[in-house]
Amino acid sequence: GMALLEPLILAVGFVLLLIQKELKIKKISIIWVTYIISICINLLFHNMSLGILGRAGITIFTVSYILFLDYDDFNLEKIINFIYYIGVFHSFMVLIHFLLRQSFNDLYFPFLQSVSREYAVLYYKGGRYFGILTSPHEVAGLISFALLILFTRILVKKELSIKNILLLCLLTVTLFLTGKKGVMGMAFFTIVLLFFILYGTKRHLAKLILAMVCLGLAVCLG
Numbered sequence: 277g278m279a280l281l282e283p284l285i286l287a288v289g290f291v292l293l294l295i296q297k298e299l300k301i302k303k304i305s306i307i308w309v310t311y312i313i314s315i316c317i318n319l320l321f322h323n324m325s326l327g328i329l330g331r332a333g334i335t336i337f338t339v340s341y342i343l344f345l346d347y348d349d350f351n352l353e354k355i356i357n358f359i360y361y362i363g364v365f366h367s368f369m370v371l372i373h374f375l376l377r378q379s380f381n382d383l384y385f386p387f388l389q390s391v392s393r394e395y396a397v398l399y400y401k402g403g404r405y406f407g408i409l410t411s412p413h414e415v416a417g418l419i420s421f422a423l424l425i426l427f428t429r430i431l432v433k434k435e436l437s438i439k440n441i442l443l444l445c446l447l448t449v450t451l452f453l454t455g456k457k458g459v460m461g462m463a464f465f466t467i468v469l470l471f472f473i474l475y476g477t478k479r480h481l482a483k484l485i486l487a488m489v490c491l492g493l494a495v496c497l498g
Contacts, residue, residue: 280326283333290337293344305343312336356425363422364443366415369407370450384408404455416456420463423447427467 301309315332322328373380381400385393388410396410404412426444429435451460 280330280333283330283337286334286337286341290340293341301343305345308339308342312339359418360422360425363418363420363425363447366407366409366418367422367447367450369409370405370415370419370453371446373405373407374450374453402455405450405453412454413456413459416451416454416459419447419451419454420459423451423463424466424470428470431471 315336319328319332376383381396385396388396392410396406399406399410399412406412406415409415409418423444426440426447430440430444451463454460
């Protein structure tokens with residue numbers, strides 16, 4: 277309920293970062309500057325509230341941290357694993373929500389703030405399952421990341437096992453249970469595109485376009 281507290285804390289951290297480091301942005305980070313500009317333009321063309329300003333501030337300052345990162349200092353494999361395990365965790369929570377349904381709601385919803393509880397009830401009545409994070413679109417995003425990471429490992433690294441096949445099925449099913457068609461469509465589009473980039477040729481372009489059309493129709497009609 278304190279929309280401006282998080283961006284304020286992030287702003288203080290950003291100022292401390294500026295004091296310690298020179299304001300020097302690497303070329304690879306320029307794309308994030310355009311991301312910040314797009315958010316600011318978005319704010320100009322929409323009605324603003326404290327909640328919207330707060331979320332925009334969180335995003336802007338978080339992205340601002342990225343501008344100063346030394347990428348060589350990071351173990352990307354650990355970061356990818358962290359994102360993957362978060363997605364798998366929320367996938368299990370969505371499955372539990374689906375299996376327990378109203379019993380889950382009766383147990384968990386009383387702990388939510390009133391506004392979050394109202395949204396959670398509306399989402400549930402709309403046939404969406406989200407586990408402990410009461411934003412189905414965010415849950416769908418996290419599951420999509422895990423799904424893409426696992427699919428890539430199976431496809432590229434040949435990490436084919438019973439465990440990974442079961443997890444792939446779990447992630448796919450729970451992604452559908454969130455009810456977020458747009459996220460589902462983009463996730464499967466990315467998988468097909470990845471497959472095409474790795475193994476496709478110009479001859480496969482027509483098949484790729486046909487697959488995308490079929491996928492779009494399936495998502496819209498599903």
